Amino acid sequence: xxxxxxxxxxxxxxxxxxxxxxxxxxxxxxxxxxxxxxxxxxxxxxxxxxxxxxxxxxxxxxxxxxxxxxxxxxxxxxxxxxxxxxxxxxxxxxxxxxxxxxxxxxxxxxxxxxxxxxxxxxxxxxxxxxxxxxxxxxxxxxxxxxxxxxxxxxxxxxxxxxxxxxxxxxxxxxxxxxxxxxxxxxxxxxxxxxxxxxxxxxxxxxxxxxxxxxxxxxxxxxxxxxxxxxxxxxxxxxxxxxxxxxxxxxxxxxxxxxxxxxxxxxxxxxxxxxxxxxxxxxxxxxxxxxxxxxxxxxxxxxxxx
Amino acid sequence: xxxxxxxxxxxxxxxxxxxxxxxxxxxxxxxxxxxxxxxxxxxxxxxxxxxxxxxxxxxxxxxxxxxxxxxxxxxxxxxxxxxxxxxxxxxxxxxxxxxxxxxxxxxxxxxxxxxxxxxxxxxxxxxxxxxxxxxxxxxxxxxxxxxxxxxxxxxxxxxxxxxxxxxxxxxxxxxxxxxxxxxxxxxxxxxxxxxxxxxxxxxxxxxxxxxxxxxxxxxxxxxxxxxxxxxxxxxxxxxxxxxxxxxxxxxxxxxxxxxxxxxxxxxxxxxxxxxxxxxxxxxxxxxxxxxxxxxxxxxxxxxxxxxxxxxxxxxxxxxxxxxxx
Amino acid sequence: xxxxxxxxxxxxxxxxxxxxxxxxxxxxxxxxxxxxxxxxxxxxxxxxxxxxxxxxxxxxxxxxxxxxxxxxxxxxxxxxxxxxxxxxxxxxxxxxxxxxxxxxxxxxxxxxxxxxxxxxxxxxxxxxxxxxxxxxxxxxxxxxxxxxxxxxxxxxxxxxxxxxxxxxxxxxxxxxxxxxxxxxxxxxxxxxxxxxxxxxxxxxxxxxxxxxxxxxxxxxxxxxxxxxxxxxxxxxxxxxxxxxxxxxxxx
Ligand SMILES: Nc1ncnc2c1ncn2[C@@H]1O[C@H](COP(=O)(O)OP(=O)(O)O)[C@@H](O)[C@H]1O
Ligand SMILES: [Mg+2]
Numbered sequence: 001x002x003x004x005x006x007x008x009x010x011x012x013x014x015x016x017x018x019x020x021x022x023x024x025x026x027x028x029x030x031x032x033x034x035x036x037x038x039x040x041x042x043x044x045x046x047x048x049x050x051x052x053x054x055x056x057x058x059x060x061x062x063x064x065x066x067x068x069x070x071x072x073x074x075x076x077x078x079x080x081x082x083x084x085x086x087x088x089x090x091x092x093x094x095x096x097x098x099x100x101x102x103x104x105x106x107x108x109x110x111x112x113x114x115x116x117x118x119x120x121x122x123x124x125x126x127x128x129x130x131x132x133x134x135x136x137x138x139x140x141x142x143x144x145x146x147x148x149x150x151x152x153x154x155x156x157x158x159x160x161x162x163x164x165x166x167x168x169x170x171x172x173x174x175x176x177x178x179x180x181x182x183x184x185x186x187x188x189x190x191x192x193x194x195x196x197x198x199x200x201x202x203x204x205x206x207x208x209x210x211x212x213x214x215x216x217x218x219x220x221x222x223x224x225x226x227x228x229x230x231x232x233x234x235x236x237x238x239x240x241x242x243x244x245x246x247x248x249x250x251x252x253x254x255x256x257x258x259x260x261x262x263x264x265x266x267x268x269x270x271x272x273x274x275x276x277x278x279x280x281x282x283x284x285x286x287x288x289x290x291x292x293x294x295x296x297x298x299x300x301x302x303x304x305x
Numbered sequence: 306x307x308x309x310x311x312x313x314x315x316x317x318x319x320x321x322x323x324x325x326x327x328x329x330x331x332x333x334x335x336x337x338x339x340x341x342x343x344x345x346x347x348x349x350x351x352x353x354x355x356x357x358x359x360x361x362x363x364x365x366x367x368x369x370x371x372x373x374x375x376x377x378x379x380x381x382x383x384x385x386x387x388x389x390x391x392x393x394x395x396x397x398x399x400x401x402x403x404x405x406x407x408x409x410x411x412x413x414x415x416x417x418x419x420x421x422x423x424x425x426x427x428x429x430x431x432x433x434x435x436x437x438x439x440x441x442x443x444x445x446x447x448x449x450x451x452x453x454x455x456x457x458x459x460x461x462x463x464x465x466x467x468x469x470x471x472x473x474x475x476x477x478x479x480x481x482x483x484x485x486x487x488x489x490x491x492x493x494x495x496x497x498x499x500x501x502x503x504x505x506x507x508x509x510x511x512x513x514x515x516x517x518x519x520x521x522x523x524x525x526x527x528x529x530x531x532x533x534x535x536x537x538x539x540x541x542x543x544x545x546x547x548x549x550x551x552x553x554x555x556x557x558x559x560x561x562x563x564x565x566x567x568x569x570x571x572x573x574x575x576x577x578x579x580x581x582x583x584x585x586x587x588x589x590x591x592x593x594x595x596x597x598x599x600x601x602x603x604x605x606x607x608x609x610x611x612x613x614x615x616x617x618x619x620x621x622x623x624x625x626x627x628x629x630x
Numbered sequence: 631x632x633x634x635x636x637x638x639x640x641x642x643x644x645x646x647x648x649x650x651x652x653x654x655x656x657x658x659x660x661x662x663x664x665x666x667x668x669x670x671x672x673x674x675x676x677x678x679x680x681x682x683x684x685x686x687x688x689x690x691x692x693x694x695x696x697x698x699x700x701x702x703x704x705x706x707x708x709x710x711x712x713x714x715x716x717x718x719x720x721x722x723x724x725x726x727x728x729x730x731x732x733x734x735x736x737x738x739x740x741x742x743x744x745x746x747x748x749x750x751x752x753x754x755x756x757x758x759x760x761x762x763x764x765x766x767x768x769x770x771x772x773x774x775x776x777x778x779x780x781x782x783x784x785x786x787x788x789x790x791x792x793x794x795x796x797x798x799x800x801x802x803x804x805x806x807x808x809x810x811x812x813x814x815x816x817x818x819x820x821x822x823x824x825x826x827x828x829x830x831x832x833x834x835x836x837x838x839x840x841x842x843x844x845x846x847x848x849x850x851x852x853x854x855x856x857x858x859x860x861x862x863x864x865x866x867x868x869x870x871x872x873x874x875x876x877x878x879x880x881x
Contacts, residue, residue: 031430037430037433084609084613087613093365093429093430093433094359094365094565094569094573095612095616097365097367097433097562097565098565098566098569098608098612099608099609099612099613101562101565101566101608102604102605102606102608102609102612103605103609104605105601105602105604105605105608106602106605106606106609108601109599109601109602109605110602112599113599113602221558221559225437225441225558228434228437229434229438232430232431232434232435232438236430236431275449275450275451275452276450278449279445279446279448279449279450281449282445282446282448282449283441283442283445283446286438286439286441286442286445287442289434289435289438290423290435290438290439290442293423293424293427293431293434293435293438294423297426297427297431298431
């Protein structure tokens with residue numbers, strides 16, 4: 001096990017973490033501001049990936065596809081918010097879980113109807129193909145670009161929330177809903193905008209990841225569950241928590257899957273041991289989440305006191 | 306006619322229909338319909354279990370597939386060892402349902418006790434997510450644990466046995482499942498009417514008031530959660546015998562979601578809610594699944610409509626609000 | 631001198647920089663009504679929550695019948711003999727008035743881990759609950775759901791639930807709030823009898839009622855007890871007059 005391999009896995013973990021952050025940011029904002037559990041967030045990720053793949057194939061340009069993916073996810077988000085989600089803010093969590101579960105069924109089947117049952121393929125744009133030399137390891141240029149891009153979007157989001165008027169309203173909405181209504185902010189529009197923003201980020205993540213995995217119906221759900229793990233670990237409603245949680249989950253999951261089977265195999269010296277290691281590795285982040293919830297029931301960075 | 310009486314009539318009608326349709330299928334030699342009715346009965350048992358935690362106790366467990374899977378794997382592993390004549394943890398396998406059921410219930414009850422003890426103090430989204438996390442652990446564990454088939458699952462070559470019945474015959478296995486369903490419903494009704502149920506439903510509605518009269522919410526909720534997990538675990542063992550196959554899919558989060566969906570479609574906290582809900586879900590799949598490959602789209606729309614506009618589910622729609630006296 | 635039933639020793643509780651309860655000590659003796667008055671936000675409800683166990687104090691102790699209960703949960707304290715009514719009615723909304731009282735009776739009689747016999751078939755439990763409802767005048771409304779009862783009826787049901795606990799002392803947080811003059815008058819005479827069963831720590835805004843009922847009064851301002859004594863003493867206390875009537879204190 002060379003250092004180069006470890007470094008490569010670590011970078012993969014960070015890259016995975018940053019993509020998870022893009023997913024989690026919207027989820028945590030929507031919960032923080034509107035108090036809504038949105039299981040359909042993974043469907044927006046899927047929509048972003050599908051549109052990106054279809055438009056990139058049609059135009060031959062990945063970046064046009066990417067724009068289309070983001071726009072489609074944002075538009076779908078706004079539409080869903082106006083048609084359905086809006087009616088759920090005042091409902092209890094059970095209703096929210098069920099209604100958004102229903103949305104998953106509808107959106108997944110909808111995408112299957114439009115794009116057919118087979119996976120689409122999205123290839124890495126030619127300018128980002130190949131590897132770069134990082135001293136001891138040759139690393140995928142595209143993945144490196146994802147890391148850079150993820151950091152840039154995170155900074156942009158931070159600036160948006162910390163510095164802009166929209167950000168102030170979002171933060172006000174998190175602490176006191178009646179207050180911002182009293183200030184004359186149009187809550188309905190604000191909620192739609194926040195939801196569409198989260199959807200755009202999810203669509204962006206889906207499109208970016210689509211180029212290194214296959215684009216298929218159901219691709220959003222595993223990521224959705226991980227994003228929930230992230231925001232619960234980080235503290236629901238906290239963007240900072242989402243960032244820390246995403247990196248933790250990304251790195252621990254990737255490194256766990258890489259290291260644990262090897263570790264078990266060397267200690268217990270049997271092929272079954274590697275299987276045990278793999279089984280444990282896949283449970284690791286859920287274990288982490290359970291531990292965080294037991295010892296810090298509101299997550300690492302609780303958003304409300 | 307008051308609501309309680311309407312509900313009683315409706316329940317009787319549902320119970321009779323669930324018996325009469327497969328009986329007709331037996332006479333008409335339609336084994337698929339008998340198997341479908343058996344599936345409804347077993348899913349309903351699983352949902353009756355969840356209904357104790359969710360309907361009576363207000364605990365939105367998003368991880369009840371865990372107990373279904375535990376029960377399923379107990380049946381699968383026991384049959385696997387009985388078939389190959391090997392032992393597990395020093396015990397021989399068995400192809401008898403009664404000991405399998407007992408172990409399935411003890412094991413799922415124990416795990417539910419651990420999960421409950423760690424999660425009941427949280428509430429809202431945290432409770433939902435922590436129960437989901439534990440179920441995901443089970444899912445990924447079975448997925449990557451190679452000894453019992455891992456991803457591929459574990460077949461049960463011959464359906465396990467029940468004294469006095471030939472379980473390989475669809476009708477006899479249906480009768481068994483129907484009997485267990487009635488027993489599970491009787492237990493649910495008994496719990497709900499007893500002091501335990503009075504305390505549990507009070508805690509759901511107003512935990513502060515319950516504590517102020519001297520009822521500690523934690524213990525009552527924990528016991529409810531354990532009972533709930535046990536019944537769902539039993540259903541898991543039966544489900545494995547129905548499909549003669551267990552796989553990690555039994556523990557998938559979508560399965561947990563499906564159990565909640567069943568309860569909502571039927572009516573939360575209602576005695577026959579799980580039965581009505583399971584019947585709606587399975588019939589929907591069988592009927593629409595034959596007509597269009599996109600039946601899940603329609604299921605999604607129906608579910609959405611129920612959540613948004615018909616909160617009481619089918620029982621609520623036909624029998625009005627629940628009455629507690 | 632009558633025996634002390636409930637005793638608070640040096641209770642303090644801060645919410646951030648706000649001292650909601652500041653070193654409060656008081657006693658409740660057998661047969662008496664001890665009223666706690668003070669302006670809005672003085673910390674009366676907070677003190678009630680410290681006694682009932684909903685909040686844990688930063689410092690101080692709560693003693694009930696000679697045993698310390700400070701470390702106990704709300705439910706354990708209730709079983710130890712605290713009968714509490716809430717300032718904002720807090721009942722089981724889907725349960726009828728009768729079932730609300732039955733729940734309290736069931737909790738008082740023992741644990742709730744009984745799985746077999748239906749509660750509603752428990753004649754003894756029903757009859758006792760009905761008798762308690764009759765006592766507070768809610769007999770005719772026994773089968774009405776709590777959520778459907780009028781505001782005044784819910785206040786009475788709060789009292790009935792506390793009664794059902796047959797507690798060692800009552801903690802009543804503004805029981806007269808919103809009752810109207812007739813309702814208040816009825817409740818005043820009811821509480822006057824009730825104190826013979828168990829002493830009452832009473833928070834009340836209605837000063838007429840307080841001065842009619844209380845054997846002793848403590849005045850809470852900014853979380854601290856500024857005066858404590860008989861009704862006559864409190865009436866005459868210059869500090870109290872300053873707080874309530876805005877009179878200048880004469881040094
Ligand atoms: N949970 C809490 N967190 C923060 N401040 C609180 C809390 N509960 C009460 N307070 C504050 O403590 C003070 C006393 O409140 P309260 O006990 O309700 O007064 P009262 O019942 O005398 O009107 C008030 O200033 C109130 O805002
Ligand atoms: Mg108050």
